[in-house]
Amino acid sequence: MIPAKDEADRIAATVRAARAIPHVDLVLVVDDGSEDDTQHVARRSGAVVVRHSVNRGKASAMETGASVVAMRDVEGAPRRLLLFLDADLGETAVATAPLVPPVLEGRADCTIAVLPPQPGAGGRGIVTGLARRSILRATGWSPTQPLSGQRCLTREAFDTATPLSRGWGVETGMTIDLLVAGYTLQEVPCDLRHRPSADDLSGQLHRGAQYRDVALAVSARKMRGVRVPPTRRGDNPARQRPGRPYRAWSDAPAAEGSTTEAPAARTDEGATGA
């Protein structure tokens, strides 16, 4: 499932690469109100395409995409896993293939790609730091790349994480919600290249919008008390690393007076919608 806004230059290569990922039987592009030829290029490359007539932001495109994949799930068959890919990955999108097996085999409910350093990236780690600290405070997990949008998850986990946080807050909000709900997350190194934001005005404006959306996603959860109580947390942050599944709740019994229980989380699923 690929949210795409003005990605006519890269979407063909991304779609072709996504189609080559083992277990992917449906590639869906949500054209999020593009002003270029994204929808037609994507369709010609073999994707199913739906379109927002106006731009609604990445999170909204992801929700639309997940709804369309659900409509195409076969009655009586396992529900598709959802593999979210950014449209600018080009041919490297095939390198997200390692995200699928841990979820397919039930070792994780959601996997998240860790990208190598990107040539030309101009960030100073400010938004990434805000997202990482916020996830750590709420759940005890300290992910390497909390903003990474390349994720594979079960339908059940996705449904738990909806409604998604708006815009660029989607990954941070989803990570907190899944961990608090008791799901197992795992970062997976993937050799991907995307179009990084540079250290110029448009790059800094992008990071400003990212910062705002992450802060909104986090404060909404703070206000609702969405967190794993510190007394019931799992692994120490020092032991956490990509490749290692993480579940936020320890198996210790609930503290007296606590009403929050971590649910068990697993389903059997088969094919994958990218």
Ligand SMILES: O=c1ccn([C@@H]2O[C@H](COP(=O)(O)OP(=O)(O)O)[C@@H](O)[C@H]2O)c(=O)[nH]1
């Ligand atoms: O309003 C928007 C903005 C972005 N995107 C898509 O969301 C993904 C991530 O966006 P981008 O690569 O610009 O952000 P980054 O991950 O570099 O911060 C890409 O596939 C975009 O085409 C979208 O669907 N709607």
Ligand SMILES: O=C(O)[C@@H](COP(=O)(O)O)O[C@H]1O[C@H](CO)[C@@H](O)[C@H](O)[C@H]1O
């Ligand atoms: O725009 C960027 O450079 C950063 C966010 O800015 P910061 O460097 O954290 O201030 O976010 C990007 O890089 C992350 C990897 O560290 C990716 O996971 C994000 O998807 C991407 O937006």
